[in-house]
Amino acid sequence: MRARTANSLLFLSAGITSALAQGTASQWGQCGGIGWTGPTVCPAGWGCSVVNPYYSQCLQGAASAPATTSAPATTSAPTGSSGGGGGPSQTSTASSGTTTLVPGNSFIRAAEDPNFHKYLQSEVLGTASDAVLGDPSAAAQFVITNGQLVQQLPTPLYAIVEPRANSTVMKLKVTWSTTLASSGTFSWSGDTVLWDNPSVPRQQNNAWLVCPDANGNRDLYVNLGAYAYNTPAGCADETIHAYTGSTATP
Ligand SMILES: *[C@@H]1O[C@H](CO)[C@@H](O)[C@H](O)[C@H]1NC(C)=O
Numbered sequence: 001m002r003a004r005t006a007n008s009l010l011f012l013s014a015g016i017t018s019a020l021a022q023g024t025a026s027q028w029g030q031c032g033g034i035g036w037t038g039p040t041v042c043p044a045g046w047g048c049s050v051v052n053p054y055y056s057q058c059l060q061g062a063a064s065a066p067a068t069t070s071a072p073a074t075t076s077a078p079t080g081s082s083g084g085g086g087g088p089s090q091t092s093t094a095s096s097g098t099t100t101l102v103p104g105n106s107f108i109r110a111a112e113d114p115n116f117h118k119y120l121q122s123e124v125l126g127t128a129s130d131a132v133l134g135d136p137s138a139a140a141q142f143v144i145t146n147g148q149l150v151q152q153l154p155t156p157l158y159a160i161v162e163p164r165a166n167s168t169v170m171k172l173k174v175t176w177s178t179t180l181a182s183s184g185t186f187s188w189s190g191d192t193v194l195w196d197n198p199s200v201p202r203q204q205n206n207a208w209l210v211c212p213d214a215n216g217n218r219d220l221y222v223n224l225g226a227y228a229y230n231t232p233a234g235c236a237d238e239t240i241h242a243y244t245g246s247t248a249t250p
Helices: 002-020
Strands: 030-032 046-052 055-060 107-110 119-122 131-134 142-145 148-151 157-161 171-177 185-189 192-196 208-212 218-223 236-238 240-243
Touching: 030 046, 131 171, 142 185
Parallel strands: none
Antiparallel strands: 030 055, 046 055, 107 119, 107 240, 119 131, 131 218, 142 148, 148 157, 157 171, 171 218, 185 192, 192 240, 208 218, 208 236
């Protein structure tokens, strides 16, 4: 009886997986990771290689690693469209420099070196300046609502992705603005932050870059290319993720 139950479950979950993950991932494309619901099969001659818990990638000639695509229960997705009515939950405890998470908000952090557990924030804390990854002690708090990534401050800041100047531009800078503007749509996939804009083709909407500026700040960019492929000089590939622990841990 026990075996039969297990078999049924296995069958059921295989059915769900194939329903969600139809098709074949692209060359250099994502093929697995926590929260990934896209294709897990790579093109012929390509294998699915684990880059980190959040990201597996099709690599030429790689041996496919065992699929580890199911999300652990601990990485619960941020509750979707918070906000509904009265706007962002504004509270002074979400100001710069605090690390106690206000319920309903998320920290956002990178999961790969060299920016492992660096947290999204403003370059000049709490102000409309460049979007950077920085120390946990200065982690900002966020919601994604109506396609906008909102930094939760008494005066909210909205993430704005710069327009693409021409087709040779492969990364787009992210800045914080006190003004709501439509520069594309932010969303969660599980706990992973996505951005898309129908007029800006991307190979994958979860690929980000962190590129140091002249002062060593870790500026955040949308990566219009594939994750970990043709990475611009000086930049590091990152995916960025919600973290809803009560404090921003290193
Ligand atoms: C594309 O835009 C970038 C950034 O504005 C600029 O540096 C570059 O010269 C432009 N290239 C072409 C071919 O227009």
